Amino acid sequence: MMELLNIIIEKLSAFLPKVWRWIRYQWFNFFINKTPYTEKEAKQIAYGVLSGHIDKAISFRNIDEKRSYILVEVRSSVEDHDYKFVLLKQMGNTFIQVWEFEQMLLISDFEIVDIQKNGYHNFAFMEQTAGSGADTKILNIIDLINKEHIKIIEHIDWTTPKNPHSPEVIFEPENIDEKLLPEIEKYAAPKGFFKQNKVDFSNPEHAIQNWHRLNGERKNGNIELTFYPGRPIFGASVNEIINTESLEWIAYFKGPLYGYLKNKDLHFVAYSPSWTYDWPQDLNGNENKVSFQSGETKFTFKFHGKSGILSN
Numbered sequence: 001m002m003e004l005l006n007i008i009i010e011k012l013s014a015f016l017p018k019v020w021r022w023i024r025y026q027w028f029n030f031f032i033n034k035t036p037y038t039e040k041e042a043k044q045i046a047y048g049v050l051s052g053h054i055d056k057a058i059s060f061r062n063i064d065e066k067r068s069y070i071l072v073e074v075r076s077s078v079e080d081h082d083y084k085f086v087l088l089k090q091m092g093n094t095f096i097q098v099w100e101f102e103q104m105l106l107i108s109d110f111e112i113v114d115i116q117k118n119g120y121h122n123f124a125f126m127e128q129t130a131g132s133g134a135d136t137k138i139l140n141i142i143d144l145i146n147k148e149h150i151k152i153i154e155h156i157d158w159t160t161p162k163n164p165h166s167p168e169v170i171f172e173p174e175n176i177d178e179k180l181l182p183e184i185e186k187y188a189a190p191k192g193f194f195k196q197n198k199v200d201f202s203n204p205e206h207a208i209q210n211w212h213r214l215n216g217e218r219k220n221g222n223i224e225l226t227f228y229p230g231r232p233i234f235g236a237s238v239n240e241i242i243n244t245e246s247l248e249w250i251a252y253f254k255g256p257l258y259g260y261l262k263n264k265d266l267h268f269v270a271y272s273p274s275w276t277y278d279w280p281q282d283l284n285g286n287e288n289k290v291s292f293q294s295g296e297t298k299f300t301f302k303f304h305g306k307s308g309i310l311s312n
Helices: 003-033 039-046 183-189 204-215
Strands: 051-059 069-075 082-091 093-103 104-112 121-128 134-143 149-157 168-172 220-225 238-243 247-252 257-263 266-271 281-285 288-294 297-303 307-311
Touching: 039 069, 039 082, 039 257, 051 104, 104 288, 104 307, 134 183, 149 183, 204 220, 204 266, 266 297, 266 307
Parallel strands: none
Antiparallel strands: 051 069, 069 082, 082 093, 104 121, 121 134, 134 149, 149 168, 220 307, 238 247, 247 257, 257 266, 281 288, 288 297, 297 307
């Protein structure tokens, strides 16, 4: 009997603190966790501590503290672009600066958020840099208690069409707490991270990857073709077109060379460079073949109905 009683007490000892934490959080979230100041009031307070121009000021309060905090986005002047974030902490009737973070890249989605739903707030924001050849986006989450900085980095390199276009995902630090990680994933997913990327080779959106799957980086020999309905789909401008009676040769900027069969309303990839900067140029051809320049190499592609021959 005593053994059973001890087991029950042990179970309750482990269970009751969790219940108590849940009750405290719900009470805090619904009755206490209100914005201490309007943004106008928060800015007025911040101007008493900081110089320059304040773009945004967000006030908040943590579960175990009666004092308030204000996170401020500030720059030297209206015309300057030296953005930084400053955390102000209430001390008595005033506020003091306790932390500063200088902005490096273009920031968006700047907010104060309770990632773990435990009453403690984090500073979260996005950074992004993009070009014609690559795209990098970074989700930053900073713990405003201990100032730990977590980054999720997704980088896509568009310059190698032969490779899959799933982003490279990097976590900093690598050893993120296993209890925190699922909450970060939930927060990051609506912001475009961790997207599923299924490849369907019957879908024309994946036609280039399919061409390289079938033909690799071939520069000579038989080329296996896959036909897709309608005109070509590619997210860039058309660089050159040769229009014949039954077939169009279409070369895209930083893209492949397509053939479009007018009578059948079908298109196919005739050639795709392994590096986007070798996109086909200087097209010259007819209904059965086309010559073009790719990088430093001159190619000829001959169309044979269901396949092709590439030569240089």
